[in-house]
Amino acid sequence: MLAMFFWAFVIGGSICVIGQLLFDVAKLTPGHTLSLLVVAGAVLAGFGLYDPLVSFAGAGATIPITSFGNSLVNGALQDARNHGLIGVLTGMFQVTSSGVSAAIIFGFIGALLFKPKG
Amino acid sequence: MASKQKNVTPEQQKYQQLQQKHEKQRPVLKNCIRAFFVGGLICVIGQAISYFYIYFFNFTEQNVGNPTVATMVFLSMILTGFGVYDRLGQFAGAGSAVPVTGFGNAVISAAIEHRTEGFVLGVGGNMFKLAGSVLLFGVFAAFVVALIRTLLSMWGVL
Numbered sequence: 001m002l003a004m005f006f007w008a009f010v011i012g013g014s015i016c017v018i019g020q021l022l023f024d025v026a027k028l029t030p031g032h033t034l035s036l037l038v039v040a041g042a043v044l045a046g047f048g049l050y051d052p053l054v055s056f057a058g059a060g061a062t063i064p065i066t067s068f069g070n071s072l073v074n075g076a077l078q079d080a081r082n083h084g085l086i087g088v089l090t091g092m093f094q095v096t097s098s099g100v101s102a103a104i105i106f107g108f109i110g111a112l113l114f115k116p117k118g
Numbered sequence: 119m120a121s122k123q124k125n126v127t128p129e130q131q132k133y134q135q136l137q138q139k140h141e142k143q144r145p146v147l148k149n150c151i152r153a154f155f156v157g158g159l160i161c162v163i164g165q166a167i168s169y170f171y172i173y174f175f176n177f178t179e180q181n182v183g184n185p186t187v188a189t190m191v192f193l194s195m196i197l198t199g200f201g202v203y204d205r206l207g208q209f210a211g212a213g214s215a216v217p218v219t220g221f222g223n224a225v226i227s228a229a230i231e232h233r234t235e236g237f238v239l240g241v242g243g244n245m246f247k248l249a250g251s252v253l254l255f256g257v258f259a260a261f262v263v264a265l266i267r268t269l270l271s272m273w274g275v276l
Contacts, residue, residue, distance in 0.1 A: 001169070004165060005162055005165050005166075008158075008161045008162055008164070008165040009158035009159070009161060009162050010158065011161070012157050012158050012160065012161025012162075012164075012217070013153070013154035013155065013157045013158030013161070013213075014154070015157065015216060016153040016154060016156070016157025016158070016212050016213045016216045016217070017150045017153055017154050017157070017212070018216075019153065019157075019212030019215065019216040020146075020149050020150050020153035020211050020212035020213070021146070021150065022212075023149075023211060023212055024144045024146045024149055024150075024211075025146060030212075030215050031248065031251050031252075033212070033215070033216075034215065034216070034220070034221070034251070034252050035251050035252055035254075035255040035256075037216065038252050038255055038256035038259065039255050039256070039259040041256075042256065042259035042260045042263050043259065043263060045260075045263065046263035046264075046266065046267055054180075054183070055179065055180075058165050058168060058179070059161050059162070059164035059165035059167075059168050059183075059186060060158075060161045060165070062164065062168075062182075062183035062186060062187070063160060063161045063164040063186070063187070063190065063217045063218055063219075064157070064161070064216050064217055064218070065216055065217070065218060065220070065221055065252065067183060067187075067218075068218070068221070068252070068256050069256050069259060069260055071183065071184075072256055072257060072259075072260030072264075073260045073263050073264050073267075076260055076261070076264035077264050077267060077268070080264060080267075080268040084268075084272075085265075085268060085269075085272075087268075088261060088264045088265050088268055089261075092257065092260060092261070092264075095181075095184065096184070096187075097184070098184045098185060098187055098188040099184075099187040099188065099191065099218060099221070100253070101188075102187065102188035102191040102192065102222070103191050103221065103222050103225040103226070103249070104225070104245070106191055106192055106194075106195040106222065106226060107195070107222075107225040107226045107228075107229040107241075107245050108229060108241065108245075109195065110195045110198065110199050110226040110229055110230055111226075111229040111230050111232075111233045111237070111241045113199060114198075114199035114200075114230050115230075115233070116230050116231050116233065116234065117201055
């Protein structure tokens with residue numbers, strides 16, 4: 001269990017360093033960087049490389065935004081296995097529904113509770 | 119970039135060189151160390167939440183990411199609302215932007231920022247102003263990847 005915390009720290013930190021290098025060295029905006037990381041996660045999932053990382057590093061792989069791309073692909077492939085080609089559309093958000101719905105719900109609650117500063 | 123370099127007069131070119139000389143060098147190594155530690159720490163918190171869901175709510179290691187992400191987004195709402203997350207972002211750079219809490223922060227701060235314009239056109243219309251690109255390219259890339267894999271397995275290649 002302690003090893004899991006260690007690898008979550010190391011792998012999660014490393015993915016953030018890749019993001020920081022894209023900020024500083026490649027001079028990309030945060031929007032470009034995050035989009036690139038999501039696409040990278042989806043491509044890694046396509047080759048079946050992201051799930052081994054999740055079972056190895058746990059939250060170190062599921063918390064960075066790359067896992068969003070991975071979950072989208074996994075959901076789409078799961079449904080495609082059962083229902084054929086249309087499953088790519090119907091299954092897309094199956095695995096990652098909570099992230100998007102949580103962002104919308106808590107975003108609205110936040111806007112109700114807090115006032116903008118400055 | 120290419121379009122910027124075209125049509126510059128010699129004076130402009132000289133100015134650009136001058137500007138480049140005086141531009142502050144970014145402390146890349148320091149930024150990376152900060153991003154590593156803050157990003158790693160956020161993932162450790164995520165791991166702790168994952169274990170909480172595994173032991174008390176019967177999730178498995180494969181599907182525990184889903185509730186964990188929702189909880190992290192909730193925490194990110196609290197921290198964003200009190201203005202803590204933005205200060206963290208100035209310190210940590212990508213360390214706070216790359217984890218899913220950064221995605222939550224982008225949605226929630228846009229929602230709070232635009233509430234003065236009303237809830238329908240302000241909050242509703244601008245909520246995904248920053249995070250929309252992540253959704254668009256994530257969904258489109260996932261669509262292409264999943265389509266290719268499905269077609270390949272239908273044709274018996276995979």
